[in-house]
Amino acid sequence: MTKKIKCPYCGSEHIAEYLRGLPVFDEELQKAVENGEVIIAGCLVYPGDPDYRCRDCHKDFGGNLAKMLVSDDEVLEFAKKNGFEGIKYLGSYEGYHVYDALFNTDPNVILEVGFPQFILVKEDQMDFADDRISGDIRHYFASEEDDEDDEEEDEQ
Ligand SMILES: [Zn+2]
Secondary structure: OOOOOOOOOOOOOOEEEEEOOOOOOOHHHHHHHHOOOEEEOOOOOOOOOOOEEEOOOOOEEOOOOOOOOOOHHHHHHHHHHOOOOEEEEEEEEOOEEEEEEEOOOOOOOOOOOOOOOEEEEEOOEEEEOOHHHHHHHHHHHHOOOOOOOOOOOOOO
16 A cells, blocks of 8 residues: 655645656556656756655655745745746756746836746745756756747737
């Protein structure tokens, strides 16, 4: 019997486990990956790697990843205070929880910070990622989201 893991953020028991290193692919593992119960995280190990991802609120947790002590609402408030319109949780990177700050489409709003803009959260601290790490983060999450290419063409 496996112990039930609970998401510390939303309480869900709908959890995926990260698998690192070079796993031996058998039928059981293949099925677990297809079901979303296991996420193959590659063999690169980063400090602060999480063990789990909630399949409901999509937050990473466990392992060496510090718990996030601020709520989505607080991150959103921080983003809005800096001229952004919204936030999107991307996952964890090098021990930080990463949010994408979504652009405000109002041309009257002047952003006080440059692009691209990620918000990094660790415990009760949050701040914008600097230019150096932003590129790394963009690259890191781009591989997970290559199905989200810009397809917003006007059909008029
Ligand atoms: Zn959750």
